[in-house]
Amino acid sequence: MAEKRITIKATRFDPDKDSAPRLQSYDVPFTDESMVVLDGLNYIKAHMDGSLSYRWSCRMGICGSCGMMVNGTPKLTCNAFLRDYWPRPVTVEPLNNFPIIRDLVIDMDDFMHKLKSVKPWIIRKQEIPLGAGEHKQTNAQIDEFRQFSECINCMLCYAACPVYGLNNEFLGPAAIALARRYNLDSRDQGLKQRLPVIGDSEGVWECSFVGECSVVCPKGVDPAKAIQQSKLDTTLRFVLPYGNRED
Amino acid sequence: MPAAWWTRNRHYFLYVVREFTALPIALWMLWFLVEIKRAGDGPASYRPHGSTGFVIFSVVCLFFALYHSVTFLSLAGVIIHLKVLDRPVPSRLIVLTMFGLWALASVVIAAVLIGFAR
Numbered sequence: 452m453a454e455k456r457i458t459i460k461a462t463r464f465d466p467d468k469d470s471a472p473r474l475q476s477y478d479v480p481f482t483d484e485s486m487v488v489l490d491g492l493n494y495i496k497a498h499m500d501g502s503l504s505y506r507w508s509c510r511m512g513i514c515g516s517c518g519m520m521v522n523g524t525p526k527l528t529c530n531a532f533l534r535d536y537w538p539r540p541v542t543v544e545p546l547n548n549f550p551i552i553r554d555l556v557i558d559m560d561d562f563m564h565k566l567k568s569v570k571p572w573i574i575r576k577q578e579i580p581l582g583a584g585e586h587k588q589t590n591a592q593i594d595e596f597r598q599f600s601e602c603i604n605c606m607l608c609y610a611a612c613p614v615y616g617l618n619n620e621f622l623g624p625a626a627i628a629l630a631r632r633y634n635l636d637s638r639d640q641g642l643k644q645r646l647p648v649i650g651d652s653e654g655v656w657e658c659s660f661v662g663e664c665s666v667v668c669p670k671g672v673d674p675a676k677a678i679q680q681s682k683l684d685t686t687l688r689f690v691l692p693y694g695n696r697e698d
Numbered sequence: 699m700p701a702a703w704w705t706r707n708r709h710y711f712l713y714v715v716r717e718f719t720a721l722p723i724a725l726w727m728l729w730f731l732v733e734i735k736r737a738g739d740g741p742a743s744y745r746p747h748g749s750t751g752f753v754i755f756s757v758v759c760l761f762f763a764l765y766h767s768v769t770f771l772s773l774a775g776v777i778i779h780l781k782v783l784d785r786p787v788p789s790r791l792i793v794l795t796m797f798g799l800w801a802l803a804s805v806v807i808a809a810v811l812i813g814f815a816r
Contacts, residue, residue: 523706548699591784613710616699660773661713679777 457481457533458540459491461503464551472551474542475500481533488541489517489528492555505555512669515605519555520544525607525667546610548619562606565622568648569630574641592637599632599677601670608664608674614657621657622649624664624674631677634684650685658682716769719762726759771796 456478464472477499479491489507496503507517510529517528522542533541549557579586608624615621630649633639649655658678665675704714729747737744774796775789 613699613703616703659713659717661710663707663709663713666709673776676776679773680779683777683779 455481455537457491457537459488459495460540460542461492461495461555462544462551463503463554465553466551472545474544476540481537484532484534486533487529488519488521488526488531488533488543491533491541492528492543503555504553513603515603518546518605518607518610520547520610525610527605527607527669530669546606548610548612548616549606557606559606561619562604562609562623562625565626566604566629569622569626569633569645570641571626571629571633573633573636573639574644575638576640586638588637595637596632596635599628599635599672602628602632602668602672602674603670605669607667607669611663611667613661613663614659618653618657620653622651622654624658624678627655627658627681628672628674628677631681634681646685646688649681655681655685716766719766722755722759722762723766726756726763767800771800 459477459479460474461477462472463469463475477491477495479494479499481491483490489510492503492505492507496505505517505519505528507529508514509516512527512530515527518525519528520526520543521528521531522536523544525546528543543555545551545555545557549559549561552558602625604625606625608628609615612621612624615623627649630645634642634645655678658675660675660679662675665673668674704710729752733747772793775793778792780787780792
């Protein structure tokens with residue numbers, strides 16, 4: 452019986468030689484139903500064309516490195532099964548809305564700057580000394596932010612967001628979701644430091660609620676929800692007399 | 699971004715339709731202001747605009763307004779984060795409350811308008 456095979460069309464782009472990205476087809480053995488798109492790319496790199504460049508690391512949907520456009524949809528390639536596409540070809544392209552460095556590798560500098568700008572870490576006015584013991588939280592307090600803490604910075608939401616595609620000054624879904632994650636954390640006191648960034652015109656107010664960021668999130672985070680709730684919060688803080696209290 | 703980005707998937711398309719509904723609704727509201735101005739001259743000289751074209755335009759605007767309202771109110775469950783007795787209010791209940799208030803407001807406004815017309 453002939454070996455089952457699948458065609459993978461991957462973007463190739465060498466900034467020193469090419470004026471624009473192009474697609475190159477590879478005919479890859481599809482020997483195992485559990486094969487994912489990343490396995491296909493790894494096969495190409497190992498056996499067919501060692502010059503193909505792409506990011507990957509954990510192979511298990513944790514690191515968020517292998518996000519690419521798979522047949523036009525942002526996906527983690529370690530979580531996109533070839534069996535869902537076979538016998539049709541699979542087109543793999545770099546994430547939309549980002550500059551391409553080479554082949555399937557995008558320039559993530561813009562996202563990293565935005566992520567840093569929302570200070571996605573616990574901010575304390577005064578650190579509690581280690582000797583004072585752990586900073587306890589109830590299950591209800593953890594449930595407040597748990598969903599948003601699942602974000603793995605894979606940037607699929609940025610690739611799916613037409614608002615970011617049209618205006619890359621927009622802070623974007625993941626950065627706002629992570630800002631909300633820390634704003635909702637009972638241990639955090641950094642809300643006032645994050646507000647100028649998330650409440651800016653290029654922050655939550657740039658979002659017009661397309662909602663595709665939440666659809667493509669591989670971890671079930673709902674960035675659209677974080678953004679809309681942040682809009683309500685920033686408005687209430689502006690309108691209500693106690694809105695700018697210290698907390 | 700290519701100009702036709704919104705045709706890439708159904709979700710984008712419905713989003714653009716939702717945003718577009720604001721335009722015919724705004725046009726209809728402008729027309730409504732004109733009618734109010736005309737009515738201000740007194741009942742003797744006022745003739746409501748009833749051409750077939752205007753009725754069709756109004757019906758189309760009504761569908762756009764309903765689509766806009768339903769999508770807007772359905773999202774309330776995502777946006778509003780309420781707690782009662784320290785327990786989160788289910789999104790579904792928030793959405794149902796929104797639709798209930800919408801229906802109530804419509805009935806009250808209709809009653810007021812009919813009351814004035816008599």
